[in-house]
Amino acid sequence: MRPLPRRRAAWPALVAALWLAGCATVAPPAPDARHWSGRLGLTVLDAAGQAQAQSAVSASFQLDGSPSEGSLSLSTPIGSTLAVLKWQPGHARLEANGTVEEYGSLDALAAAATGTPIPVAALFDWLDGRPTPVPGWTPDLSRIADGRLAAHRTQPPPPAELRLVLDR
Secondary structure: OOOHHHHHHHHHHHHHHHHHHOOOOOOOOOOOOOEEEEEEEEEEHHHHHHHEEEEEEEEEEEEEEOOOOEEEEEOOOOOEEEEEEEEEOEEEEEOOOOOOEEOHHHHHHHHHHHHOOOHHHHHHHOOOOOOOOOEEEEEOOOOHHHOOOEEEEEEOOOEEEEEEEEEO
């Protein structure tokens, strides 16, 4: 019967701790931080405009943050992580296959992760419906209200097609 008073003495401390935890604030996200998720398809084409089987990526994605600081996670349809790209000013990192590689820029990081250059920084604007120009790329934002984005690259060769379908 002795333990009962100790338990009663612990309740006020537990209630106080929970109350204080409820008062804690979390730092708000950066004003330009955003979040998108869905499916991504990237196909690199040969000179005849045919898809190169070894250069096609199809994955679920989660894009968070902003062009200056953020992350892009790529996963298989069953949820296994293919790669996680993270970047911040002066630092870009690829986590894939149990290894971590560092890159000098977001562009170099994206090319290493997908096998071809893709404009990750411009994706933020494109997903917001702004046709930010990127040399060699033509975004098609005509279906962005339906959660669909397509972009075609003509330069540098080889041509590529990027398609995103957003979760709703």
